Amino acid sequence: MTVKTRFAPSPTGYLHIGGLRTALYNYLFAKKHSGTFLLRIEDTDQTRYVEGAVESLIETLKRMGLTYQEGPFLQSQRLEIYHKYADQLLSAGHAYRCFCSKERLEELRKQQEAMKLSTKYDRRCLNLTKEEVEDKIKNGESSVIRLRIPDGETTFDDAIRGTITIPNSEIDDQVLIKTDGFPTYHLAVVVDDHLMGITHIIRGEEWISAVPKHVIMYQAFGFEMPIFAHLPHVLNPDRSKLSKRQGDVAVEDYLNKGYLPEALNNYVALLGFNPSGDREIYTIEELVEAFDLSRVNKSGAIFDVAKLNWMNAYYIRNIDINVLLELVKPFLGDMVIKTETLEKVLMVERSRATTLADFAPLARMYTTQQSYNPEALIWKKADKADASKQLEGVITFIQNLELSIFDDSALLESRIKEYIEKGNLQTGNVLWPMRVALSGSEQSASPFEIAWVLGKEETLLRLRNAVEKLNT
């Protein structure tokens, strides 16, 4: 049996974090077993269709590197298929036509609620004779097709939760074909998963209670049962199901804010799954290798941005510098900066960035001298006169350095430290004003690193500038 999984979102918005994890697990599982991962769009509710949602979903999946081998299939283009299968159920007596109006159904529900009964269709149309049904259709009455739930109970196995049993008395006679001729999710999902050869249905746990009616259909059709795996939810900090209001939930928002796809995948994969052991950082290939449904957790996991931040920063610090270079470019806007310089900036500043967006202000500091308060130039253990004197000294020393020294930040560092030592100077007295002069900030990388990025000319310019500021 070849493994085949699917990600089947409805086109009602953007891919959100929970959806990403579902897609990721389906992807990982398929890859792990050398199987196929396909994309299907569940667009059977015309009223909920959102313009552009399909494109957005596909685009985000692509940016996240979750490539599918088949699809996208659109359920709205498979209507005849669903009708064929619904008719099959109808003629076998597993389904029946229902002419009840929405108003009556609403009324019925109210009554049942008032009497504290479970809200289910009362089967008024179940025993309509063939003639009655034909008459009503002839009279132009609209109808739906309902699944007839048999007596007894329904049991199924879940790869994550084990065996689950639900009494059939709890299951409603589900509408399979709506009055608009579209199938409901329940019919479409069963028919498509069978027709498309899906072997493993991996999706959110909100579907658990719907499985029994699906199982009843599988049995009625005589389809082979797939393996079910229901994932725990990704939660808000207050343990409710992850939603907007409590932070971003759209994957593209995170991408646009400068989170790396690799970090996002890594973080989300480990929300509810752990390969055992203390490791935290995994490439997508390593995740594929390690993935195992039996190691997926049963309980919901809170989406913790703090940990995602840590992981994203870790990726920024450790990925190949050339890869980082390309990732950062889109976040620089219209900034003019030579690639060579940008690369140096990244080498120096990557330990200070949490997201790719952080590099914009970090890089701007190098392309343009930032304004700052001259007071900042004064080292806490020194005074204005000393700051000025130390800067003058460094300027003189740097002026006489060969240009090639600036090719190597470590060499530059050792030369300047030599200068401090030989002159019997204090490091803080020299380095603090120098660093503030170069960065324009009290918090920055070391003066050697900054000088290395700026080059001799710009370094001297900023140092002289600082002296001028101090003396005016």
Added chain:
RNA sequence: GGCCCCAUCGUCUAACGGUUAGGACAGGUGGUUCUCAUCCACCAAAUCCGGGUUCGAUUCCCGGUGGGGUCACCA
């Protein structure tokens, strides 16, 4: 409310029935240091409660409590 699912540090999690209950993030302290970040070291922090089963339960069973999901011609 009915039904279903779930339950280890604040958070993500590890632990064939036998561990000082481990790791990571966040938090705290200290080191490195001109500052910030990184890095390093250390500290604090959990088995929801009650019964069983067992020589021994985080682990198995039952009950309670708590949380979540679902009860549409939405997915």
